Amino acid sequence: MPRYFAFEQPSSPGQEFIIELTDEQTIDHALKILSGEEQSRVHVHGRIIKRTQPYNPRFSFYLDPATINFFDMAIEVCDANMVYVEDHLDEAGGAFLPGSHWCPWDSRLTREITSN
Template identity: 80%
Template sequence: MANAARFAFTQPNSPGVEFVIELTDENTIAHARRILSGEEKNRIHVHGRIMKRPQPYNPRFSFHLDPSTIQFFEVAIEVCDANMTYVEDHLDEAGGAFLPGGHWCPWDSRLAREVK
C-alpha cells in the first residue's frame, strides 16, 4: 500500500468550498497527480462511497469518502450526482433513494490541489 495522499476538489455551485479526499492506492494517487498536471483530461471526476463520519483532514463535512472506493470517471449515471453541500445537508438520506448504496459521483467535481 502506498503512503496516503490527500487531494481537494471543488464544485462550481459551492464556490470557495473544498472537499478533501484521501487516496491510499498508488495507481489512484498517480492518476490524481496526472489530473492536476493536465496530462489526464478524460477520467477527471471523483467517485467514491460515502462514510457517514467526519475525518480530521476534511473538517467542514460530517462525512468522507472511503479511500478504498475512490476512483476517477469520465461519465457516470445521474443517480450518484450531487453537490457537496447538498450531500452534507441531506446526509441522513444518503444511501437510500438519495445516492443509493452511498455512492457519490459529483459530475462537476474538479481536483484543485494536492493537500500537503
Template identity: 80%
Template structure:
C-alpha cells in the same frame, strides 16, 4: 498500499468550498497527479462511497469518501450526482433513494490541488 496522499476537489456549484479526499492506492495517487498536471483530461471527476463520519483532514463535512472506493470517471449515471453541500445537508437520506448504496459521483467535481 502507499502512504496516504490527500487531494482537494471543488465544484462550481459550491464556490469557495473544497472537499478533501485521501488516496492510499499508488495507481490512483498517480492518476490524481496526472489530472492536476493536465496530462489526464478524460477521467477527471471523483467518485466513491460515502462514510457518514467526519475525518480530521476534512473537518467541514460530516462525511468522507472511503479511500478504498475512490476512483475517477468521465461520465456517470445521474442518480449518484449531487452537490457537496446538498449531500452534507441531506446526509441522513444518503444510501437510500438519495445516493443509493452511498455512492457519490459529483459530475462537476474537479481536483484543485494536492494537500500538503
C-alpha cells in the same frame, strides 16, 4: 503512505472537499489530473462514510479511500453537490445516493494537500 487531494465543484462555490488516496495507481492518476496530462477521467467517485475525518473537518462525511476512483461519465443518481450531500446526509444511502455512492459530475481536483 496516504496522500490528500482537494476538489471543488462550481455548483458549491467557495467549498473544498478533501479526499484521502491510498492506492498508488489512484494517486498517480490524481497527479496526472493536476498536471493536465489526464483530461478525460477527472471527476471523483467514491462511497460515502457518514463520519467526520480530521483531514476534511468541514463535512460530516468522507469518501472511503478504498472506493475512490475517477470517471468521465456516470449515472445521474449519484450526482450531487457537496453542500447538498451534507444537508441531506441522513437520506444518503437510500433513494438519495443509493448504496452511498457519490459521483459529483462537476468535481475537479484542484490541488494536493501537503503538510507544512
